[in-house]
Amino acid sequence: MQRLPDQANRRFAAGPDRATCRAATIVDPCPDRVEYPAEPAAFESAAHAHPRPRPEGFSVTLARYRRKRDFERTGEPRGGEDQQAGWLYLVQKHAARRLHYDLRLQIGDVLKSWAVPKGPSLDPDVRRLAVHVEDHPVEYGAFEGTIPAGQYGAGTVMLWDRGTWEIEGDPLEQYRQGKLHFTLHGEKLRGEWVLVRRGGHGEPEEKEPWFFFKVRDDEAREGDDDGVLSDQPQSVASGLSLEEIAAGKKARRRARPKKSPRTDKAKPKSKPLVAAKQTGPQARKKQLAKIRQAKAAPLPARIRPQLATLVKRPPSGDGWFNEIKFDGYRMICRADGRNVAFVSRNGHDWTGRWEHLVRAVRGLGVGSAIFDGEVVALDADGRSSFQDLQAALAENRTGQLVYYVFDLFYLDGKSLLKAPLEERKRLLEYVVGESAGPVRNAGYVVGHGDAFFAKARKLQLEGIICKRRDRPYRQGRSAEWLKVKSLLREEFVVGGYTEPAGSRVGFGALIVGYYDEHKKLIYAGRVGTGFSDELLENLAERLESLEQKASPFADFRDRTVKARTVHWVRPKLVAQVAFGDWTRDGRLRQPSFQGLREDKAAADVTRERPVPLASVEDRGRDKATSQTSSASDVDRQIAVEIPASVRLTNPDKVLYPGDEITKAQVAGYYATVAEWILPHIVDRPLTLVRCPQGYTGNCFFQKHTRKGMPEVLKRVKIADRRKTIEYAVVENLEGLLSLVQMNTLEIHLWGARIDNPDRPDRLVFDLDPDPSVSWQRLVESARQLRTFLADLGLVTFLKTTGGKGLHLVLPIERRTNWDDARRLTQAIATSAARVDPSRYTVQSSKAARAGKIYIDYLRNMRGSTFVAPYSTRARAGCPVSVPIAWEELSSVRSADQFRLENVPERLAKLKRDPWHDLPTTRQSLSKSLLKKLGATD
CATH class of the missing domain: 3.90.920.10 (DNA primase, PRIM domain)
Known part of the structure; x- marks a missing residue:
């Protein structure tokens, strides 16, 4: 158990010594590091993030690829003998003899590759020549650098785009047939695309011409030509241009590490994962079976982390578990067999930065799991240090970083989101145990909030997190998790900088602020300390690339700053700042730069103000009396009977986690607003956003009909420029509700009706x-x-x-x-x-x-x-697109103000349709x- 034993609890309540507090809060570094075996393809989470069946009978050597290269001279990967299957997609910009772009799709255990001389285009009318080339190893998906002169393909290679891809049916068979119609989920290219061979038959060969083009969908941009290439020329891995990569410049964000086949041989033999109290799969299975709220469910593709509310002092009583507040990067870890992914709180995939943590999670031996925790760097005293973490990332010294796990809400096919925290904590001990390796149990103390916080302050820790022990996991911010800070550290948006004075390099100070409730950027002060010379120079380059003429602040007034020394920037960067206090006029006192936060979006940065503890505790008691209050509110608003002719399977499936809105409630909403929405969608071609696992899962656009769609939907064929597409059309309430049965969370429509699709209305x-x-x-x-x-x-x-x-x-x-x-x-x-x-x-x-x-x-x-x-949206809170009168606009607060639970009430009160x-x-x-x-x- 990670709780302190009763004896230690009594000691802690009386005022624990440092050793006791450290035992409870896991702040000691581990001197006996465990080595983990290197894993091929662990560098790229995208290859494993969405596992699908591996094509049968697919075994290919990389002989052609290897014959063309001298791996003693080139830094390109040789490729492992036993590659892992996955669905990696990437485009590399290659300045060889002629500049071109290399499209690569993972099929089975290799990257099928095409050279695209002019690069991809988002214009559906533009077909790009794509010359088929030799297969590449999956590890090539991490390669960015310069191939030396005299070698095959000599020149600079950039990772221009990467992500995953998907296709219906057998990809290998379609590849052999010479036509691939697929969907890309990249950082730059998304939506449907086609690769088609020009003539030829049988097994595709090198140098055969194919064509690569965009399908007309919501991601297409007619007339764009090569706009996507000119608008987004930088690397998705390093943030550098092709010229900067060739010049050997340092990455703006750390590139994923490349592995050399020569160094693999030099690595010491791996040792097994050490976990003192890990009790094995049978004990874990037995413990999981004891949790009544554990329900069979598919592994979610994405989960929003639960966030804590700031208070000034900790709550009292044994109803709270108290933990150390870490100063690192919050990470959700999703494990599905050997496929492990780490995702930041703003949804970015950071798997490639933590390869040793990927191996450590694999060593836990779970079939499938989702962990919540924080990646930290520990200083000499065992405290988490954000500055040390930034330095480790910048210098590629990530092997000593630790992932402290404090929650587990999915395990081996069972969702634990509705299980109480104490049950999840108990199960976590059977999974992570008391390992001193890279993945560790964060631990907690029952009650004694004041004493725990006092000790955290004495040890100069970030603060503490207090969690209700009897509550389920709720995505988003809630009053069931509280945070109490012992050190003042917050995130601020960088809106400008001043010129350096004297011998200082780079810049003088950052001008920072935060967004208020009206989404205005409010000035908070200048940050001029906490920078090394190297950091000043590196950060100055990023700031210069973001410069703009106008101030982004709504209220910038600072007489101590000379206007001619100020440079304004687009508010994109988020800085973590330590400071002494706030002044009366809302300025930071003694601010010091801690580092940039790549895991948080600038638009989400607001000023944190403590909430009175009493009000938070009252809210918690209210929820205790009705833990399904949000769902009940929705049910009260939506009280329409669904027609018996509509078959609604899995009505209790939660489509909006966090708000606990079910499929039945979404169907009830559409039944309630049917007379309002049907006049706008009947007899129009529709495109649907379907989310089988709810809005946090894998959602996709469906433009054309598919087998198995409800018969109540009308099918209409409309000729496109290249082919005829069959669209789904709603004619009545039953058709509308059948969309919900398909887990449709958004309805998109044409601006024309089916009787004359060439004439918009x-x-x-x-x-x-x-x-x-x-x-x-x-x-x-x-x-x-x-x-x-x-x-x-x-x-x-x-x-x-x-x-x-x-x-x-x-x-x-x-x-x-x-x-x-x-x-x-x-x-x-x-x-x-x-x-x-x-x-x-x-x-x-x-x-x-x-x-x-x-x-x-x-x-x-x-x-x-x-x-x-009146369509719902696949977003948190289930917002709705709502018609309003122009006269109402002044009273509307935001574009997502209207939600599933309040739209029926709005419509009932309206005297006239807007x-x-x-x-x-x-x-x-x-x-x-x-x-x-x-x-x-």
Whole structure:
């Protein structure tokens, strides 16, 4: 057990000595390091993150690849003899004799490869030549560097994109047939793509020509040509350009380590994992069976971590487990056999940074599991140190980092999300035990919150976390986990910097702030200490690349800063800052830089203010009396009987974890709002976002019909430029509810009806704000665009997206073709961006959208879609896209204000449909209007 024995508990309550506290809080470093065997392909989590059946009968050597290379001279990987199967996808930019891009898809145990001379394009009308080349080893997915002169393929190689891919059916058979229609989940390329061989048959050979092109879907960008290449030229591994890699510059974010076949032989023999109290799979299985709330469930693809609420002092009583608050990187670890992935709290895959931890988790011998914990670096006194962690990452010294596990909410096919914390903790002891290796049990103390916190302060630890022992795991922030800080450390957004003075290099100080409740960036002060010279220089390069003319702060006033020495930057970087206190005017006192937080998004940084402990405890007691309060609230709002003709399997399946909203409740919502949503979706081609494991799982777009879809859905075939696609169409309530049976969480529709798909009747201006844009500015912009359209004689209707933006919907008579519709909306959007370039942009790249509102007019193309009115969204809290009257806009607080539980109540109170006049609005896009806007050929 990781609890202190009773004797130690009594000692601790009386004022524990340092040894007792350290025993309870696992802060000692382990001098006897355990060596773990090197694992081929452990470098790349994407290869293992979504395991699928391995193609049968697939055994290929890498003889051709190896014959072409001298591994004594090139740093390229030789490739292991026993590769692991997976679904890795990557594109490498290769400056060889001629610049080209190498597309690689893992099929079985090798990377099938194609050289694409002009690189990929998001334009579905652009077909790129892709020359088939030799198979590459899976380890090549981590290679970035320069192949020396005289070697095959001499030149610089960059990891331009990477991720996973999926395909229906047998990939090997489709590869041999010469046509692969697949979906990419990359950092830059996503959605559906096609690789097709030009002629030929049988086993594909080297140098055969194929074509690679984008399928028309929501990720496509007509007319983009090579825009994705020019907009995103940097490496996804190092953040460097091709020229910087060739020059040997240091990675902006650490590249995943490469393995050399020569060093593998020099490694010492591996030793087994040591775990003093690990009791074996049978004891673990027996303990798991004792947990009543453990339910059979598929392994979730993604889980949002539970977050703690800040309070000034710890709660009292034995109803709380108290733990040390670590100063590291929060990581969810997902293990599925030998496939292990580490994911940060903002959803980024960090597996490649912790290879020794991957091996250690494999050594635990679990079939499948999800752990919650923190990766830390320990200083000489056994305390976690964020600065030491940053240094270890920068210098590639990650082998001594430790993963402290404090929760377990999935094990061997059973979900533990609803099990009490104490049951999860007890089971964790059977999995991790008291190992002193890289993966360790975080431990806890029962009660004695004040004494525990006092000892943490004495030892100069970060603080403590207090958790209700009888509560389930709740994704997101709750009052059931509390944090009490002994040291003041917070995250702040970097909004600018000052020039260095005297002999100082790089910059003088960072200008930092945080976002308030109105999404405005508030100035908090300057941070000028805590930097080494090397860090000043490295950070200065990143800051220079983010420079902008305008201040991102809503309230910057500091007389001690000379305006001419200030450089403003786009608010993208998040810094961890230690400080003494807050001044009365809201400035940081004695701030010191601790490091950059790559695991947190700038838009999520707010000022932490302690909540009164009494109110938190009251909230906890309220939840104790009704642990299903959120679900009950939803049920009270949704009290419509689902028709008997609708078959709803697994009605209790939770589709929105954290809010505990079930499939039955989603179906009940649609039954309640049917009369409002059906007029907008009936007889229109639909694209669906389906989430079989709920919104936190693997969701996917479904554009065309598939076998097994409910018969109540109508099928309609619509000719595309290259082929005919069969779409699903809803005709009635039964059809709408059948979408829920398919675990559909978003309904997207065409702006045209099936009886005349070439003539749109609804156009949309999608206002998509950058995270730094305030809600008020978005509201002002929507009104401004409405006025502009009104001056052209066009009436628009408004709806929230359920995400972060607004839709202006323009109903038109069905006289205009899609080309003219797109030209008109493009001309209007471009005109708005030209008149107010500081507010709007029509460029889709992240760089162009910084601090602006992107007007997405590309939804007004044949085959493009937008989210339907009253559709739920696959996001936390189950937000809904809701039509609103223009007069209501002032009272709306955010684009996701309306949710499944409050929309029925809103509709019941409405005296008039906000879109009452939309069906009868008659307006057309005349030739004179098109000509006035320059929207004609």
